[in-house]
Amino acid sequence: MSTVIVVYAFIFLSDFMQIKGDKNGRWLLMLSSAVGISVLLLLQSDIKITTPAVHIMNFLEYLGLHY
Amino acid sequence: MTALKIKERDFTIAMICFLQGSTLFTIFFAPNLKWEAWIPALAGIVLTLPLIWVYSALATTFSGKSLCGINEIVFGKAAGKIISCMYIFYFIEITVLSTDNIGSFFSDYIMPETPKAVFFIMIIVVCSFAVRSGIENIMKMGFVLLAFVTVSVVVNILLLANKINLKNFLPVFSQEFIKYVQSVHTVVTMPFGEVVVFLMFTHITSGNIKRGYLLGFLIGALSILIIIIRDISVLGVAMSIVSVPSYEALRLIDISNILTRIEVLISFNMVIMSFMKISVLYCAIVEGIAEVAGTKDYKHQVWAMGVIIICFAVLGFESGYQEVEYGMSYHAFFATPFTIILPIATLITAKLRRLKTV
Numbered sequence: 001m002s003t004v005i006v007v008y009a010f011i012f013l014s015d016f017m018q019i020k021g022d023k024n025g026r027w028l029l030m031l032s033s034a035v036g037i038s039v040l041l042l043l044q045s046d047i048k049i050t051t052p053a054v055h056i057m058n059f060l061e062y063l064g065l066h067y
Numbered sequence: 068m069t070a071l072k073i074k075e076r077d078f079t080i081a082m083i084c085f086l087q088g089s090t091l092f093t094i095f096f097a098p099n100l101k102w103e104a105w106i107p108a109l110a111g112i113v114l115t116l117p118l119i120w121v122y123s124a125l126a127t128t129f130s131g132k133s134l135c136g137i138n139e140i141v142f143g144k145a146a147g148k149i150i151s152c153m154y155i156f157y158f159i160e161i162t163v164l165s166t167d168n169i170g171s172f173f174s175d176y177i178m179p180e181t182p183k184a185v186f187f188i189m190i191i192v193v194c195s196f197a198v199r200s201g202i203e204n205i206m207k208m209g210f211v212l213l214a215f216v217t218v219s220v221v222v223n224i225l226l227l228a229n230k231i232n233l234k235n236f237l238p239v240f241s242q243e244f245i246k247y248v249q250s251v252h253t254v255v256t257m258p259f260g261e262v263v264v265f266l267m268f269t270h271i272t273s274g275n276i277k278r279g280y281l282l283g284f285l286i287g288a289l290s291i292l293i294i295i296i297r298d299i300s301v302l303g304v305a306m307s308i309v310s311v312p313s314y315e316a317l318r319l320i321d322i323s324n325i326l327t328r329i330e331v332l333i334s335f336n337m338v339i340m341s342f343m344k345i346s347v348l349y350c351a352i353v354e355g356i357a358e359v360a361g362t363k364d365y366k367h368q369v370w371a372m373g374v375i376i377i378c379f380a381v382l383g384f385e386s387g388y389q390e391v392e393y394g395m396s397y398h399a400f401f402a403t404p405f406t407i408i409l410p411i412a413t414l415i416t417a418k419l420r421r422l423k424t425v
Contacts, residue, residue: 011370015370019364022363024362025357025360025362025363025364025367028357028360028362028368029368032372033374035371036371036374039374039378040378043378043381043382050382050384050385051167051383051384052156052163053160053163053393054384054385054389054393056160057389057392060397065400066396066397066400067245067252067395067397067399
């Protein structure tokens with residue numbers, strides 16, 4: 001996993017350095033990378049997380065919207 | 068003035084490939100109706116046609132604007148951005164589902180000892196390179212890929228000709244009515260309604276958008292129907308108990324013990340069309356995010372989004388059963404607002420407010 005994160009960091013840096021004069025672009029890249037790294041770390045941890053579809057399924061079940 | 072980078076022909080072919088990339092989704096409605104799975108597919112085509120008219124009417128009314136731009140014009144800046152974010156989430160969800168499907172197919176059928184994550188990473192890395200090269204190049208590729216897959220499907224049907232049994236289609240309308248409703252709803256929202264994603268690219272497409280949308284949908288949807296009919300005619304009631312009917316049907320090809328075990332060829336078709344589908348969706352996600360955030364270039368967001376898609380696909384469902392249950396009973400309700408309600412509401416609001424772009 002540490003290898004994956006290091007590779008990801010290099011990709012992030014390379015993309016980040018290419019963005020010139022686009023403040024929103026840099027912020028967006030930082031945000032999406034932070035989300036990516038967080039999910040990667042959560043995958044390694046003991047915390048049980050599931051794909052969004054499972055949450056959607058539980059929510060629709062709660063609303064009673066299903067066949 | 069936005070540069071028109073995509074030709075009408077490429078747009079149409081990309082839509083056909085996109086729909087063919089959904090053949091793995093037949094598992095979400097076939098088990099319900101078994102040998103009658105062709106009925107929801109046919110009914111779905113007819114019922115989706117008005118939706119295609121709505122999508123193309125939106126594209127022509129707001130020429131030069133993508134789906135996110137249309138939302139901002141019709142619903143205002145703040146509400147438009149919120150609705151665009153919801154669409155982006157919907158696109159992420161179906162991208163993850165498609166990635167999960169093709170990865171699971173390879174992991175279950177072709178290379179059972181290889182972890183699923185390997186397939187997810189390989190697919191998304193290839194799609195990332197394609198997305199970075201631009202949607203116009205992905206759509207240009209469609210012609211070659213479609214030619215290969217069409218030849219392959221025609222040859223498969225010819226090789227299976229001696230296994231086709233028309234009695235496999237009988238009896239007709241033998242299931243409960245609610246099962247037909249459920250399956251038609253699933254078909255309309257799941258493979259067919261997903262073409263709403265092409266509204267992200269209509270502003271850079273030249274030619275007649277209405278014709279492109281209609282032809283692309285009709286040919287793509289009819290090709291899915293032909294594949295379903297082929298599978299039912301060969302497999303019959305077994306259609307409801309297999310995970311990938313096309314793969315199981317091709318297993319039966321046996322020409323004098325010489326030409327056998329060519330089912331692995333179907334994996335080429337599946338990976339090619341899934342690549343097209345995932346790339347188009349992936350491109351829509353990063354372009355949508357860039358537009359909502361107001362950035363100049365979407366290409367820098369591609370790898371970051373790829374990691375998120377891989378992670379969500381790796382997280383996956385607890386079991387194959389849970390995935391099928393989600394597809395059969397829940398996904399249609401989740402997709403209905405994005406494929407049916409919002410586009411119709413957008414068009415009605417635009418007409419009432421007499422909004423359009425020149």
